[in-house]
Amino acid sequence: MLNVSFWRKLWSLKLPGKILHFIWRVCRLCLPTAVDLRNRHVNVETMCSWCHNQEENGIHVLFDCVFARAVWEAVGLSDLIQFKPDENVFDVFLRIFTQCTRSQAVAMSLFCWQIWNRRNKWLWEHINISVYGTKATAIRMLEDWKSAQQEESTRRRGQNVGSKVWQKPIMGWVKINTDAAVIPGTHQIGTGAVIRDEDGRFLHARCMDIAGEWSVKEAEARSLRDAVGWTVAMGFIKCIFELDSKIVVDACNGGSGRSNFYAIIAECVEDFKHLDEVRVQFTFKSANVVAHTLARASISMSCFHEWQGNAPEFISDVLSFDLI
Structure with a gap:
């Protein structure tokens, strides 16, 4: 896991810190999936709580579960998702980040974060968030974060341009x-x-x-x-x-x-x-x-x-x- 170029690319992505930290945990094999918890001697069911077809490890929950596959298909990134039986989730990220563009790396990280959040909502609260809802929430989150960064940057530069509330046009316009x-x-x-x-x-x-x-x-x-x-x-x-x-x-x-x-x-x-x-x-x-x-x-x-x-x-x- 000492691939310097991979980590540099990851930490240079313009994403909220919590998403970057999440991907770091995933690639360090620290994601608390069912299989990982069982390996730590926690008595849990290892089968995926959504599809019940395979054990839940990092690759399955983020890429291979029927729900994850539907998300990647919906956002047009399914062609990037490839993995071999003997690979771990870091191997998958390493190959994808090597092949993909920076914007695709941002998208991959963003949707992995949201797929994991959706998994937790289903597992702990039994709330079923649709593929569309997962996609829309992830995009909105990134847009809100970028907007906050832009406004903070403008504030720091002292550029009091624009309005924060909509204003009517002048008469006749x-x-x-x-x-x-x-x-x-x-x-x-x-x-x-x-x-x-x-x-x-x-x-x-x-x-x-x-x-x-x-x-x-x-x-x-x-x-x-x-x-x-x-x-x-x-x-x-x-x-x-x-x-x-x-x-x-x-x-x-x-x-x-x-x-x-x-x-x-x-x-x-x-x-x-x-x-x-x-x-x-x-x-x-x-x-x-x-x-x-x-x-x-x-x-x-x-x-x-x-x-x-x-x-x-x-x-x-x-x-x-x-x-x-």
Whole structure:
């Protein structure tokens, strides 16, 4: 277990400390599975409490149980999961981390953590969390942690930009909030946008899933680009576009480059010319929850959806909360 490059890669992953520590315990063969507890002379049933088909060791609970396999299939990482009869769980992680990208390593660690938590909920509380629930909870946890890190970083730099609560646009304008949801290690993103008027009333919303490999900033830029084109097509002329990606906001307000990211930004800027007045501004995730909810929902819906006049039920509470 003295593979230096493996441990360096693990500890360099941008994940909450408790997840990194969990993977460290797994790879040190310290996970308290049923087989491990029996080896420590604890009198427990060693068969898996979920499938009852095999003994519960590290490989089984995280990768080989029917539930674990369903999770890896759902998040598009099943091709990475391979193991041999004589291997332990560290051997599996070592091979996967050697072959996979950094984003896939983040996803592997994140979903292993959530699979283990789900196992404990079932074993000790008899609570059955679905594959979808396991996937959604893991993604939300990572997003919340990243948001907290971003806000703390902004606070430390003394940059009091953006708002932590949603604010109505000025009279005669509409505000369009946009967001993107990126699932680490998969080939899919979700985008969402919502338009509200000067009184905070819901006007329009849309969400869609998009296949392909996208970085977070590219996904955020794509979400904005689609929202701009959509807004122009509906005839709005005074628009505030608001999102929680400062990188995208800064790029729209004067950045330049040759990457795919900047190509998307250039398309946004070109479409701005069809509006009489336009602003692109940063806000915190706490003030962008409606767009975020739409972006996440698009992944589970797996197609394009648009609403006009009447908001979908799954964002109605958040819309009301923004007006408090």
